[in-house]
Amino acid sequence: MAHYRASDSKREQFRRYLEKTGVVDSLTSVFVSLYEQQEKPTDALEYVKEHLGPMGQVSDTEALQQEVIDLRQKCARLIEENQDLKAKLQQHEPASKDGGTAI
CATH class of the missing domain: 1.20.5 (Single alpha-helices involved in coiled-coils or other helix-helix interfaces)
Known part of the structure; x- marks a missing residue:
């Protein structure tokens, strides 16, 4: 059971890291934008890549x-x-x- 708790702790640290660096906000913004599209793009992954900006x-x-x-x-x-x-x-x-x- 100790292994399970250590895994949760690492996940929590990683989650805080993503929030602190703005990754969660950026992804949320792109996903909301995608959700609000009247006509969904055929390639959702390409849409996300385009709207995340110059990353990658x-x-x-x-x-x-x-x-x-x-x-x-x-x-x-x-x-x-x-x-x-x-x-x-x-x-x-x-x-x-x-x-x-x-x-």
């Missing part, structure tokens, strides 16, 4: 982070190119725009 989607997060890095680098290159082109344009424009030579 590490590869997606990493891919998005890499995409952000790539886009920032591209943006920096485009800014530099834009500045270079503006400088070249300034070289080819007339020196004065305030009514210089009239034709």
Whole structure:
């Protein structure tokens, strides 16, 4: 019988851990949302995965982070190119725009 009580104690500790870390609230929220759906999704597990947020989607997060890095680098290159082109344009424009030579 001592083994049974030890098992209950571990379960209780684990339950408190899940409550403390917000897992119970998150799951409850998703289950309530699923329950309130007028038309239940055909794949309830997929619904739960989608509505739990980014948990378990590490590869997606990493891919998005890499995409952000790539886009920032591209943006920096485009800014530099834009500045270079503006400088070249300034070289080819007339020196004065305030009514210089009239034709």
